[in-house]
Structures are given as C-alpha cells and as structure tokens.
Amino acid sequence: MTRNMICIGCPMGCELTVEVEDGKAVSVTGNTCGIGKKYAETEVSAPTRMVTSTVMSEAGIPVPVKTRTAVPKDRIFDVMKDIKNARLPLPARIGDVAITDAAGTGVAVVVTKDVG
Numbered sequence: 536m537t538r539n540m541i542c543i544g545c546p547m548g549c550e551l552t553v554e555v556e557d558g559k560a561v562s563v564t565g566n567t568c569g570i571g572k573k574y575a576e577t578e579v580s581a582p583t584r585m586v587t588s589t590v591m592s593e594a595g596i597p598v599p600v601k602t603r604t605a606v607p608k609d610r611i612f613d614v615m616k617d618i619k620n621a622r623l624p625l626p627a628r629i630g631d632v633a634i635t636d637a638a639g640t641g642v643a644v645v646v647t648k649d650v651g
C-alpha cells in the first residue's frame with residue numbers, strides 16, 4: 536500500500552510517499568532530510584503529536600502549556616481532558632510542570648509562558 540503525507544517537521548512541508556507493508560514503512564521518498572523519514576515511519580506505525588493548550592489557573596487566568604514530548608495520537612482526547620480539569624497556582628513560570636503524567640502516558644505537561 537502507498538500512503539502520501541506531508542511532513543510536519545518544518546515549514547517546507549515536503550510531500551512524502553511511503554510504501555507500507557504489514558503496518559510498517561518499507562520505503563520513504565520525497566523527504567529532504569532524515570526528520571521526514573522518521574516522521575513517516577512513526578506516522579505509519581505509531582503516530583504521535585505534541586499537544587498545546589491552556590490550563591486554567593486558580594485565579595481564572597489561562598496559562599499556556601504543552602506536552603513535554605509527543606503523545607500517542609489516540610490519547611490526545613484523554614490528555615486534553617486532564618488539561619481541562621487541571622488548575623495551576625500563580626505565578627506560573629516557563630517550564631513549571633502543570634501535570635506530571637498526562638492521562639497515564641508518562642508525558643508531563645509544562646508551562647510555556649510566564650503568567651502572574
């Protein structure tokens with residue numbers, strides 16, 4: 536099977552063509568660098584995404600956050616539920632951990648902007 540996808544590794548957005556056998560990428564073309572090859576291989580076998588959002592502070596002010604690393608794509612909804620239910624004391628500083636283990640993925644959610 537052939538899958539076409541656009542690499543999200545950088546703004547160039549290379550158009551990738553991936554030959555897939557038994558749920559694995561056996562060849563990748565169209566990539567300009569190694570990031571595209573790795574992206575295609577991961578996207579075929581176990582797609583992941585960074586999640587960016589806001590956690591509400593106890594004072595009612597939203598605090599920008601993101602997952603420290605990418606999480607499995609099929610867990611994004613659960614991660615967003617944890618983010619929605621979390622509350623942060625202020626002040627919040629860049630790098631503060633808002634959630635230590637989002638939805639049991641083992642991935643922390645961290646503050647991306649100083650607030651308060």
Ligand code: SF4
Binds near residue numbers: 569570
């Ligand atoms: S393959 Fe490399 S150059 Fe092309 S979009 Fe992905 S990261 Fe950017």
